[in-house]
């Protein structure tokens with residue numbers, strides 16, 4: 001098992017690559033969507049939180065990530081002695097109408113195919129994604145973690161309808177927040193699964209050919225509905241439905257232990273065992289939580305309800321040989337709250353992995 005670090009777009013710097021290496025990482029997962037552009041956020045490096053208008057502005061709909069950009073990123077990561085394992089998340093400006101079944105859907109399918117081909121050409125093996133209309137929305141921030149450390153959680157459902165111009169919790173129409181744009185009509189679970197099925201049918205053959213595995217993140221937070229919109233994978237069994245829908249080897253999981261542990265059904269150790277045995281995990285998000293939706297809270301990695309060392313042992317037993325990243329971590333009181341939180345999580349995971357490898 002390999003240890004990695006996930007970095008947001010504005011953090012893809014030589015200094016942070018060196019930090020990852022120093023913290024024991026061998027791999028990096030990179031976000032190319034800029035969640036911090038024109039939005040309201042707590043801190044410059046913290047997890048995006050945002051407002052009813054989401055995290056801020058999505059990217060340029062006409063400008064896809066170029067092959068050159070991807071190759072340069074990989075080279076920069078490799079220059080620090082690390083490997084670029086995955087790109088995480090599509091830009092809502094590039095693929096939003098696939099989620100909404102909107103008028104630009106055909107163009108957005110072409111966008112996704114182009115991006116996947118380029119990712120394959122740049123020798124990046126995995127693309128992580130979250131097939132979600134409302135995206136990561138409805139989380140609150142508080143001094144929830146040990147010692148009053150700031151962390152995210154939920155304090156009840158979030159049902160405020162999505163305004164037009166917002167997709168996957170980012171603004172794709174920059175003029176929408178300044179006018180009364182109306183709201184997006186709620187879809188049904190059946191419609192969402194139909195959209196997902198069509199997406200997999202059209203995109204997975206291209207991904208297979210490009211040598212890229214598409215790794216599906218479960219819903220964060222895993223509620224049946226957020227902002228009136230249905231969620232795809234909000235119980236552990238729905239992950240199996242997503243795998244069974246399309247047998248392509250490109251159909252993989254961005255296995256988020258924290259989100260799975262927040263779900264109201266299932267035993268997290270059985271869930272880890274079930275999915276790691278199938279050899280369909282692209283990479284793992286590993287963080288800890290207390291309680292279930294809609295009232296869970298994120299915790300330090302040693303401090304929640306999940307026995308993270310037991311999770312590592314199950315992954316090891318089932319021969320998982322991919323990358324594990326800490327996902328999120330509470331912020332620690334010092335000059336570098338994000339880095340300290342991550343370094344703590346990395347040290348804990350590193351020790352857990354080493355203890356297993358030595359056995």
Ligand SMILES: [Mn+2]
Nearest residue numbers: 256259285327
């Ligand atoms: Mn996650």
